[in-house]
Amino acid sequence: MDVGTNQAKSILERILSSYGVSTRQQYSEIVGVPLGTIANWVSRDSLPGDYVIQCALDTDADLRWLTTGELKNVSSHSAPTAGEKGKKLHERMLANGGKKVLQRILHAYGFTMQKELGDLLGIPSGTMSAWVRRDYFPGDIVITCALDTGAPLRWLATGIGETYGLQNTAASTTERHFSIEKYSLHNGKLENTGEWICDKLLIDPAIKNPAFIEKGEVRLIVDFDVNLIGNGMWLIDIDGVIDVYNVSRLPGGKLNIKSGASSFECLINDIRCVGMVCFTISKVM
Numbered sequence: 001m002d003v004g005t006n007q008a009k010s011i012l013e014r015i016l017s018s019y020g021v022s023t024r025q026q027y028s029e030i031v032g033v034p035l036g037t038i039a040n041w042v043s044r045d046s047l048p049g050d051y052v053i054q055c056a057l058d059t060d061a062d063l064r065w066l067t068t069g070e071l072k073n074v075s076s077h078s079a080p081t082a083g084e085k086g087k088k089l090h091e092r093m094l095a096n097g098g099k100k101v102l103q104r105i106l107h108a109y110g111f112t113m114q115k116e117l118g119d120l121l122g123i124p125s126g127t128m129s130a131w132v133r134r135d136y137f138p139g140d141i142v143i144t145c146a147l148d149t150g151a152p153l154r155w156l157a158t159g160i161g162e163t164y165g166l167q168n169t170a171a172s173t174t175e176r177h178f179s180i181e182k183y184s185l186h187n188g189k190l191e192n193t194g195e196w197i198c199d200k201l202l203i204d205p206a207i208k209n210p211a212f213i214e215k216g217e218v219r220l221i222v223d224f225d226v227n228l229i230g231n232g233m234w235l236i237d238i239d240g241v242i243d244v245y246n247v248s249r250l251p252g253g254k255l256n257i258k259s260g261a262s263s264f265e266c267l268i269n270d271i272r273c274v275g276m277v278c279f280t281i282s283k284v285m
Contacts, residue, residue: 007045008042009045012041014065015051018059019058049138051139052143054090057089057154084209093157097131097135102114104155178200179198180210182213183213184213185215204278207221207223209223210223210224218281221278222274223275224274226273234273234274245257255267
């Protein structure tokens with residue numbers, strides 16, 4: 001499902017305006033979409049909703065104005081908010097489709113069953129099942145949900161950010177809570193398992209890209225944006241296998257890496273830093 005009904009050309013013009021560019025070629029270079037694909041959006045009158053969402057999050061343009069033109073671009077004099085932008089943002093959105101985005105949409109509406117959402121928006125149950133099966137990101141439904149409920153667009157689209165401010169639901173979280181991505185670390189691989197909701201006071205504002213990681217009985221808060229490795233505990237990729245290590249930096253671009261009773265030395269370039277462990281949560285009994 002895409003944004004359509006004879007609006008694609010107008011929406012594209014508002015997107016170009018929001019990015020501060022005047023040609024489709026310039027927009028193509030910003031988002032990494034071939035110029036021919038953009039031309040097809042207009043000729044088919046079907047502009048993918050995920051690119052409307054990306055524009056709103058990239059530029060802080062008003063979502064309703066982008067989709068309908070009814071409101072002025074309220075963000076034209078304000079700086080975009082912090083967070084992932086551009087291609088990285090779009091990849092994050094697509095990686096959070098399927099069951100994960102469907103659960104957030106249900107939560108925003110205050111529904112517990114897919115049938116309730118289907119009845120409200122006229123979506124066949126088979127269509128929603130296909131979203132889950134294909135990990136599909138239904139951009140137009142995310143837009144509709146954000147406009148209907150007031151749910152934060154970044155949280156709806158990516159699962160990251162504050163979850164408060166949701167309307168029409170007793171299940172909405174309080175202003176003190178927000179969500180971060182959750183992963184399981186097993187057999188050297190990180191698997192995205194959804195989101196973790198926590199008190200904002202638990203996460204230091206200096207942590208720019210936090211993630212919650214489960215490793216056995218231990219829980220970790222990791223900042224994926226820190227990759228200049230130093231002394232401390234780090235999430236490290238060694239030959240494609242990810243694990244948690246205690247690291248000491250040595251002269252000459254060397255590291256002493258320790259895990260349990262074993263340790264070894266290597267050059268910084270021999271390993272890949274995945275993120276810095278900010279703190280751990282473990283069971284005491």
